[in-house]
Amino acid sequence: MRILVADDDAVSRRLMEKILTQSGYEVMTVADGRGALDALSHKDGPRMALLDWMMPGIDGPEVCRQLRARQEGSYVYLTLLTSRQDRTDVIQGLEAGADDYLTKPCNSEELKARLRTGLRILMLEDKLVEAREEMRMRATHDALTGLLNRGAVLNFMKVEMARCRREHTPLSILLCDVDHFKQVNDVHGHLVGDQVLRELAHRLKQAIRPFDGVGRYGGEEFVLVLSGCGSEQLRHRSGDILDAVRSKPIETSAGPLHITVSIGAFTMDSLEWSGDVEFPLGRADGALYRAKMNGRNCVQF
Numbered sequence: 152m153r154i155l156v157a158d159d160d161a162v163s164r165r166l167m168e169k170i171l172t173q174s175g176y177e178v179m180t181v182a183d184g185r186g187a188l189d190a191l192s193h194k195d196g197p198r199m200a201l202l203d204w205m206m207p208g209i210d211g212p213e214v215c216r217q218l219r220a221r222q223e224g225s226y227v228y229l230t231l232l233t234s235r236q237d238r239t240d241v242i243q244g245l246e247a248g249a250d251d252y253l254t255k256p257c258n259s260e261e262l263k264a265r266l267r268t269g270l271r272i273l274m275l276e277d278k279l280v281e282a283r284e285e286m287r288m289r290a291t292h293d294a295l296t297g298l299l300n301r302g303a304v305l306n307f308m309k310v311e312m313a314r315c316r317r318e319h320t321p322l323s324i325l326l327c328d329v330d331h332f333k334q335v336n337d338v339h340g341h342l343v344g345d346q347v348l349r350e351l352a353h354r355l356k357q358a359i360r361p362f363d364g365v366g367r368y369g370g371e372e373f374v375l376v377l378s379g380c381g382s383e384q385l386r387h388r389s390g391d392i393l394d395a396v397r398s399k400p401i402e403t404s405a406g407p408l409h410i411t412v413s414i415g416a417f418t419m420d421s422l423e424w425s426g427d428v429e430f431p432l433g434r435a436d437g438a439l440y441r442a443k444m445n446g447r448n449c450v451q452f
């Protein structure tokens with residue numbers, strides 16, 4: 152674990168460095184609050200810091216205050232070091248955002264024990280961040296395919312529609328439905344059906360650009376949002392998507408399966424449409440119906 156020591160007194164700095172290095176910490180030292188803020192604001196900066204209270208310029212509590220005010224970055228465990236023993240100071244320090252404080256000269260065993268507490272808190276903090284991220288992923292992604300789920304892709308579509316309207320650029324949406332998918336399930340079973348959906352999702356994701364969106368709309372239906380894609384471009388791009396699916400069979404535990412999709416596409420070139428997603432989805436759905444009627448494995452606009 153890396154730790155930052157900020158102290159304007161060179162002797163204190165060296166003493167701390169010695170104690171901490173002996174306990175296995177990788178120590179970084181700075182002589183003032185500005186240096187501490189710079190080091191701790193860095194993306195890969197230390198996650199623990201011992202901050203002298205009194206330093207010229209920015210003092211220890213002010214470092215705490217400024218660090219806590221920032222929105223980004225990982226949590227840093229902050230310990231203030233003070234030679235003062237006044238209780239109001241301690242309260243001030245903690246209110247400024249310090250996690251702990253120690254009075255100088257400090258006992259090296261106490262220092263180590265308190266830093267171990269800090270390490271435990273950082274571990275809990277990391278677990279919390281991880282759990283929060285996983286919850287966010289689960290709320291917005293489909294468990295089977297890993298694509299955006301219905302709610303999230305419709306939300307993406309709404310945001311893109313607003314942006315394209317603002318910037319006067321076109322936007323295309325595609326509804327993509329697997330042809331005769333029920334047969335895959337009926338003949339080979341649901342697990343094989345699931346394998347097909349997963350690979351299909353992968354191919355669709357590969358076929359779009361990083362700033363486009365793709366999500367699972369329902370069962371074996373996907374929705375793609377192609378930002379900046381007008382009707383001319385859409386002809387090529389939707390053909391590419393058909394090809395991405397059908398160009399080679401999908402490997403499953405029941406052997407390779409030749410899968411095709413039908414696509415209903417709709418482009419919003421005009422600025423006249425209202426902002427809701429229902430209208431373009433309805434139009435794409437109508438086009439998808441025509442694609443199915445037309446014999447499947449094709450795009451209709």
Ligand code: GH3
Binds near residue numbers: 330342344371
């Ligand atoms: P069409 O070409 O007209 O679209 O025919 P289809 O058989 O694909 O259409 P239909 O709507 O009759 O069947 C869709 C099937 O997709 C039925 C449903 O059991 C299956 N399905 C939906 N979600 C999943 C899933 O998550 N896994 C699997 N294996 N099958 C699913």
Ligand code: MG
Binds near residue numbers: 159160203206
């Ligand atoms: Mg000092």
Ligand code: MG
Binds near residue numbers: 328329370371372
């Ligand atoms: Mg369907």
Ligand code: MG
Binds near residue numbers: 329331
């Ligand atoms: Mg289908």
